[in-house]
Amino acid sequence: METKIFQSDQINHAAALLRQGELVAFPTETVYGLGANALLPKSVAQVFAVKGRPSDNPLIVHVVDFPMTQKFVESYHPLTEKIVKNFWPGPLTLIFSIKSGSLSPVVTGGLSTAAFRMPDNKKTLSLIEETGAPLVGPSANTSGKPSPTTAMHVYHDLKGKIAGILDDGATQIGVESTVLDLSGEVPTILRPGAVTKEQLEDVLGIEVPLDKHLVKESETPKAPGMKYKHYSPDTPVLMIRPDDWEKALDWAEKKDQKVGLLATPKIAENYKTADRFVFDEDTIEAATRGLFSGLRALDEAHKVDVIFAEIFPEDHLGLAYMNRLKKAAAQNYFVEK
Structure with missing residues (x-):
């Protein structure tokens, strides 16, 4: 398979591939994501195959705006509106309880929750809008290895395995988004990121605990990046x-x-x-x-x-x-x- 590099004026071509079920990597402010149409389970399954990622690992669903989440979410935490107003678009992923059957188990890892994010990248927001569907987007690299922060990192890992890469240069932040679990009573950070515990507490006016539980290989994580060992190069x-x-x-x-x-x-x-x-x-x-x-x-x-x-x-x-x-x-x- 030829892996094409797409520029700004070719977003419509990248979106057409995603609608057809192909995989296209996309830029965000954090790292590059491996994109598939979240509504096409066979395409999402290919993400796991290409990355070599365990299929019990849930994926983040990337949306163009908050209303796009409403088709899937069963109920919102009372603080959702304040959080979205202050931190979307941006490096904050939110976990909600979802409507039964609204997303394939291949997206959710078989959980009754799902993770959503509105990335702060104009090219990718245009890509989602042009596709007409949300996109799953785990880091666009071989599973377990350091996440990609340039299109060339993606090309190095996935050349010949995916249809394309939307290039937007180097990412600004360099590590994946903060994951905040809003499926329970107390908002809880499952993965730290550029939206910090201190920032969340300042906006929300409450203590926001950090779940430091490291998930073993045999466990199903509620969010990506919770494994004991991850992001690892071959060199010790x-x-x-x-x-x-x-x-x-x-x-x-x-x-x-x-x-x-x-x-x-x-x-x-x-x-x-x-x-x-x-x-x-x-x-x-x-x-x-x-x-x-x-x-x-x-x-x-x-x-x-x-x-x-x-x-x-x-x-x-x-x-x-x-x-x-x-x-x-x-x-x-x-x-x-």
């Missing part, structure tokens, strides 16, 4: 605490391990002999934006034996960064032997 990743860089590099030298650094400029400038992926700035925003690109770049160069990654405090956007990094590293920090 170790998280490095601020005071451990010298110790970690000494250990690697003694073990004859070639190291790749994934770090901010203030850290990387001290270790110029290692292969490096340096974030644009010394900020959590730059680190989050570059996390998946850096993991991919160091892994795909096939020059290093281990990736040492910088950590950040686990608050605000740092919670989303560390959530992804911990899973990429299978929860492993460097520990002096």
